[in-house]
Amino acid sequence: MQRVLVLEAQVPFVHGGAEILVRQLVGALRERGFEAEIVSIPFRDDPRDQLMAHAAAWRLIDLTMSQGRPVDAVIATKFPTYLVRHPAKVTWLVHQHRAAYELCGTPYSNFDHTVTDVGLRDRLVQLDTDALAECVGLFSIAKTVSARLEKYNGLSAEAVYHPPKLASRLKNGQAGDYLLTVTRLEHVKRVDLAIEAFARVDPPTKLVIAGDGSARLDLEAQVKRLGLTGRVTLTGRITDDELIELYAGSMGLLFTPYDEDYGYVTLESFLSHKPVITAADSGGTLEFVIDGTNGFVAAPDPDALADAINRLAGDRRRAAAMGDAGFDLARGITWDGVVEKLVGAATDRSATGHRG
Numbered sequence: 001m002q003r004v005l006v007l008e009a010q011v012p013f014v015h016g017g018a019e020i021l022v023r024q025l026v027g028a029l030r031e032r033g034f035e036a037e038i039v040s041i042p043f044r045d046d047p048r049d050q051l052m053a054h055a056a057a058w059r060l061i062d063l064t065m066s067q068g069r070p071v072d073a074v075i076a077t078k079f080p081t082y083l084v085r086h087p088a089k090v091t092w093l094v095h096q097h098r099a100a101y102e103l104c105g106t107p108y109s110n111f112d113h114t115v116t117d118v119g120l121r122d123r124l125v126q127l128d129t130d131a132l133a134e135c136v137g138l139f140s141i142a143k144t145v146s147a148r149l150e151k152y153n154g155l156s157a158e159a160v161y162h163p164p165k166l167a168s169r170l171k172n173g174q175a176g177d178y179l180l181t182v183t184r185l186e187h188v189k190r191v192d193l194a195i196e197a198f199a200r201v202d203p204p205t206k207l208v209i210a211g212d213g214s215a216r217l218d219l220e221a222q223v224k225r226l227g228l229t230g231r232v233t234l235t236g237r238i239t240d241d242e243l244i245e246l247y248a249g250s251m252g253l254l255f256t257p258y259d260e261d262y263g264y265v266t267l268e269s270f271l272s273h274k275p276v277i278t279a280a281d282s283g284g285t286l287e288f289v290i291d292g293t294n295g296f297v298a299a300p301d302p303d304a305l306a307d308a309i310n311r312l313a314g315d316r317r318r319a320a321a322m323g324d325a326g327f328d329l330a331r332g333i334t335w336d337g338v339v340e341k342l343v344g345a346a347t348d349r350s351a352t353g354h355r356g
């Protein structure tokens with residue numbers, strides 16, 4: 001039985017898409033006969049000088065052996081897990097430290113144009129380039145992530161899509177009078193943009209926002225300021241069962257993040273036979289949402305998004321057809337292909353060759 005370690009950088013008290021992906025991957029490996037475990041090291045990025053310490057921690061640990069037996073492969077996921085040393089290191093890249101990459105210079109990054117920050121950013125990019133070039137297999141979770149890797153590090157990675165956590169449990173249901181937003185409440189997810197759009201949406205269409213995060217108080221204040229109390233609801237953290245019912249009863253998903261890595265909630269909506277409205281700069285969602293076919297892609301401004309919402313709410317028959325088209329796209333994404341790609345790269349080193 002092959003022994004595989006899946007590597008995780010865990011921010012304490014945060015459980016988002018990356019954490020779900022790691023646990024899903026371990027489960028998929030075990031179901032297919034591998035001995036798989038998670039190796040997790042706590043992560044923090046504030047103050048910024050902690051970043052180099054975390055990179056050093058992963059570089060220094062030895063994961064080649066455990067209890068006298070070799071570890072056959074490691075699968076890294078996001079910064080800084082891929083700094084680890086292992087002769088059969090595969091990376092399935094969720095993302096690098098985005099604040100030092102494409103988010104730098106936007107309101108979503110804490111990096112400034114100072115000598116210190118520029119130097120740290122350059123050092124991080126070089127460390128990433130060197131560590132990722134060592135991999136015997138280099139993959140990403142989406143073409144959006146692969147494009148960043150090519151742009152900033154000059155490395156190529158094949159995009160390998162995975163199904164969402166709730167894939168086997170999601171169901172269709174009678175569309176209600178609300179759109180659903182499912183996300184962590186962080187500023188880069190731009191829930192404020194979705195709320196702003198709803199100030200221009202025709203009643204009685206409502207918005208239900210499922211999730212929690214550091215921006216929740218700001219968003220609650222925005223709802224009140226715009227007079228949307230009663231039309232826009234923030235549920236906070238909910239159970240999987242509650243989320244399944246919310247998907248089933250919605251008319252569709254409204255998801256407008258900035259340059260999202262993957263956006264697995266897009267697939268969750270599709271697997272519930274619900275269309276998706278997203279923004280033209282939302283990144284990974286655009287790999288699945290086809291404007292006018294399984295949803296709408298609008299400019300990232302409140303008026304354009306409101307127009308798309310009104311069009312969806314005003315033609316329920318078309319909305320249902322778009323949801324069915326989304327289902328047809330999403331149902332073909334399985335874990336079999338993911339495991340085959342990742343483990344195959346690690347076990348076929350003689351053919352693949354070492355990149356470092």
